[in-house]
Amino acid sequence: MHARKSFVSIAGLSRKDILHLITMAAEAEREPNRKILDGRIVATLFFEPSTRTRLSFETAANRLGAKVIGFSDPKVTSSTKGETLNDTIRMVSNYADVIVMRHYLEGAALYASEIADKPVINAGDGAHQHPTQTMLDLYSIYKTQGTLDDLDICLVGDLKYGRTVHSLIQALRHFSPRFHFVAPRELAMPEVYKQQLTEWGIPFEEHTELDAQAIGSADILYMTRVQRERFQDLAEYEKVKNLYVLRASMLSAARNNMKILHPLPRVNEIAYDVDDTPFAYYFKQAENGLYMREAIICDVLGIKL
Amino acid sequence: MTKTSNQELLVAAIKDGTVIDHIPSSRIFEVVGLLGLQGLGSAVVVGCNLESGQMGKKSIIKVADKFFSPEEVDRLSVVAPGATLSIIRDYNVVEKHQVKLPAVLRGIVRCDNPVCVTNNEPMPSRFHVVSPSKVRCHYCEHEQELSKVQIQG
Incomplete structure (x- = not known):
């Protein structure tokens, strides 16, 4: 067998592996x-x-x-x-x-x-x-909350096809999260993932409205884009594409520590007036990707930062 | 003499070879195809829709002078998981066992996900058996019902 170490999936990562990569990413960010x-x-x-x-x-x-x-x-x-x-x-x-x-x-x-x-x-x-995206999401959550443990994670938008949210669920299972899913029925979290959460003993709630209650109960508000290319029926897409638009005026009930993440690019699901609020974190999140990718490149080469 | 052995006589005894019994009648011709029996030079006897206490209707295949490899038995286990295999030598059953699904199926099942790498590269598929009725693609992780799988060509 080869001595090499590839990084192809989030599924095989343990809590320790994830925390190790986060420590490496923090070191990459320091220098x-x-x-x-x-x-x-x-x-x-x-x-x-x-x-x-x-x-x-x-x-x-x-x-x-x-x-x-x-x-x-x-x-x-x-x-x-x-x-x-x-x-x-x-x-x-x-x-x-x-x-x-x-x-x-x-x-x-x-x-x-x-x-x-x-x-x-x-x-x-x-x-x-897309495991490096998941790792940079985890690094962003860790940086903004100081921990990955016991957080309220609210996932919004396309929870059916969005691979980022599925991978995030899989990775966070090691950290006792509470999930809140906000999606229209057409794009709801698939049964197979909900079954897994139940097996892991991880609580989740499902909502169809992005309202003050959903926003106010989150440490992380993870917004996703509804991807047009996923729909065979464009009429279905038209029905759901503008359902969740986050505006600054909706953030009055937000917890002080709450941060908004988005894998980017956004279309219209986050209004531009949110960018100037202390809750917006998506551009910093993209920057964190650089440090996490430095960490992952080093890690697969057996180099410790 | 039992009903089954009477039926076996109906489709002729073989001196040396293999008898595959308890094949679901709906999949008998798939079994013939996946074991490549149509290309064999020796005698092959196929009996369809025979009465079975356990299965209602079953099918049976007798193949003269042929002993299947473990890979061929693995292929058989996918379409006829409850089949029994009897090895015949000099008209006597010298070995009999039920085919079992292995934990991993290599190069047997075709993935039903059209954008799976295994359907687009010249490579054998690989599936993990996650339950007696379900398999999961090693590469794209799509799950399929075993009763609906297609065999990789």
Whole structure:
């Protein structure tokens, strides 16, 4: 077996693993520029475009002193000539020390990690997993609340298709959370996740209104975008797209420690007047992604920060 | 003589080979296909819709001069999980056992998620058996009912 350590899924992470990565991310934030990866190569293979995630990873690699190779547009790669993922990964693992991969196929990152003899970091595999997003969410929660334990987490919007909320639930199960789900019936949290929560003994409530009661009972208000591309019936999308718009005027009942997170990009679910309130944290959250990705790149290479 | 053994006689005895009994009649031709029996040179006898105390109707296959590999038995276990396998040598049953679903199915089941990597790359699928009736894809984690799975070609 290989000695490498890939990062492809949130499911296998323990409480200790999560807290370890948070400690590493805090250390990366304390000193973001350090040349500990001097002479190493990080490959960023984006079989599906995602400018935000790619820039975050490439900035992290550059700040650690690594060189970056890769592609941001699958149209320029051999996959358009019919090359298999298997062949591309074998080829790139001859060149790079770490492979950061985003792919439209579900399970692609796990498969790549089985082929490559270098660590693979999953930067999103279709609608399946996006574990570095979950880790930066957890780091943001930890930073703003001083703990991950015993928090009220309110998840709002598309809870049916949103992979970020599903992964967040999975990761937070180690920290005794209380969940509040706010979603229209069409986009409600799927039964399979609710069953899991029940098995884990984690309490949750379901609401259809984003009202003062829901906002006032949250330590974290996690907003999500309703994604048009998930709907086969556009009439259904039109019905729910403007259902939850968070405005500054709705925040009077919020707890002092409450912070609003959003995986970004937002469309209209958070009004611009919220940006100037002390509750808005989504831009800082994106910045936290840089430190968490520095931590994850180091961790898969066996480097402790 | 029991009813079952009478029926076995109806579809002819074999000197050496394998008898697969208690196959659900609805899946008999799937079993023939997945074990590749249509391409065998030796005698193959297929009996459909035979009466069964346990199953109502069952089917049975007798294959002369053929002994199935563990991989073939794993494939069989997916479409006929309750089937029994008898090894025949010189007209005698020398070994008999019920096929069992293994914990992991490799290269047998096709994932029903069209955007799963296993449906788009030249690779064998891998499924974890999570309950007697349900399997979960190792890669995309989609779950499927075992009674509805398609076999990977």
